Amino acid sequence: MNKCLNCDMWTHHEICPLCHAETIGEGVHEEGAHYPAYDMEEYKKKTRISRIAIFSGVLAVLACLVINIAVMPRFLWVFYVAVAVFYVLVSLNHTILSASHLGGKIVAQVVSLTVLLLVIDIMSGAIQWSVNYVVPFLIIAGILLMSIIILKVRLRWGGYVSFLLMMIALGFSPAVFYLTGIATVLWPSVVAALFAVATFSSILLFANQAFMTQLGRRFHI
Structure with a gap:
């Protein structure tokens, strides 16, 4: 097997099929060594935490909506809560618990923070x-x-x-x-x-x- 240092992948070819750079031969590797270990229990735990967080967030927003309409219907402060819950859920599910690419996490943080700041700015006048x-x-x-x-x-x-x-x-x-x-x-x-x-x-x-x-x-x- 040969390895492309640019793409960090293994191939049987002497030229990388992705970037067309010359690969480096590093011998035959054990079967399965090309993939990271997959922990099913860890995956189930993260999925459970994610679902509980989403359920709790939606429940909190709905509760705040009912309180907002009942106590102060002229000022919908529930949007502050909703956008804060949105950012926390993005940070927890996509940034902390997820195995997503680091670049994607950075983009998600910038976009979600932008939404959070815009809503707070608009709601504050x-x-x-x-x-x-x-x-x-x-x-x-x-x-x-x-x-x-x-x-x-x-x-x-x-x-x-x-x-x-x-x-x-x-x-x-x-x-x-x-x-x-x-x-x-x-x-x-x-x-x-x-x-x-x-x-x-x-x-x-x-x-x-x-x-x-x-x-x-x-x-x-």
Whole structure:
């Protein structure tokens, strides 16, 4: 069996079928050694915790809705509870308990935090602190974190390409907020967009051929 260091996969070919890089022969490996151990009990435990969390979250939101309508129907503070429960469930089920890709967890955290901040901002009187300042720098932090991880893992960056492109695309959302009048402060939106452009430009300039091959496949080039 040969191993591709770029894709971190085993193949019988001397050229990787995914990135077309030259593979390295490392001998024959024991059957089943290519896959991680699967703990059924651990999976059942995580599934049970996830279902209990979802049930408890829905129950809490419904209880708060009834109390809100009965006590203070003119101010629907239940939305604060609902969006907080949404973020906690995303963090628990997708970030903590899930075996999902780290890149996907970062994207999910950025998106869910953005939703949380937007709802809180709107419910507090649409002061626009979220879209003006917090969301742009939150997205910048997400792009930066993803870039650092890619630089750190190096030979196992293939799985991060799609998620990095998602974060770069999100980098332009603050500019969209400003152009549509949702945001009122220009410079944070410009900084986020420029950072996204700079990151993408760095990929095009400094990435190796394998990375460019993966990038071309994402855009069907």
